[in-house]
Amino acid sequence: MIQKNIFKLHPRVQVLANLLMIEARYEGLDPIKITNTVITQKEQKEEYPYNSHNWGVAFDIIRDIPYKEYNNRDNWFDKVGRIGKKLGLSWGGDYPYQGGKTHFEYKGFGTWEELMKIYKVPEAFFATWRVEQPLT
Numbered sequence: 001m002i003q004k005n006i007f008k009l010h011p012r013v014q015v016l017a018n019l020l021m022i023e024a025r026y027e028g029l030d031p032i033k034i035t036n037t038v039i040t041q042k043e044q045k046e047e048y049p050y051n052s053h054n055w056g057v058a059f060d061i062i063r064d065i066p067y068k069e070y071n072n073r074d075n076w077f078d079k080v081g082r083i084g085k086k087l088g089l090s091w092g093g094d095y096p097y098q099g100g101k102t103h104f105e106y107k108g109f110g111t112w113e114e115l116m117k118i119y120k121v122p123e124a125f126f127a128t129w130r131v132e133q134p135l136t
Helices: 011-026 075-085 112-119 120-125
Strands: 032-037 059-061 103-105
Touching: 011 032, 011 075, 011 103, 011 120, 032 112
Parallel strands: none
Antiparallel strands: 032 059, 059 103
16 A cells, blocks of 8 residues: 655644654554545545545544554554544544544644635645644
8 A cells, every 4th residue: 555645734734644653653553554645626536525635634544564454453543543632633433434443634724614615725725834833
């Protein structure tokens, strides 16, 4: 599986994704691999015109262990989910749809629907990005 480029994410989300990987390793969990970051409308099915991935504020993960990528028998995704929430990320495991345990997003700028009301298209939001000061 190809590691997706986290540099496509908003700078604050890049920091949070890196912190998630570091904290998980610190707690003795298997390494994390980022699998999805920014997804363009062309890459996405037509029935989902926008989502948080389009806006550069979401990413998906798997275990970086061959043949165990989605294994959650030991509650690995739940443990990583707790770390992500502690860092201020929203975790897909708390969402009502199945398979959400691999998903994280940062809602500090609002939901993707709110971003759409303000910026209309993701590219307008991307144009506002700047390198931020490190999180404290």
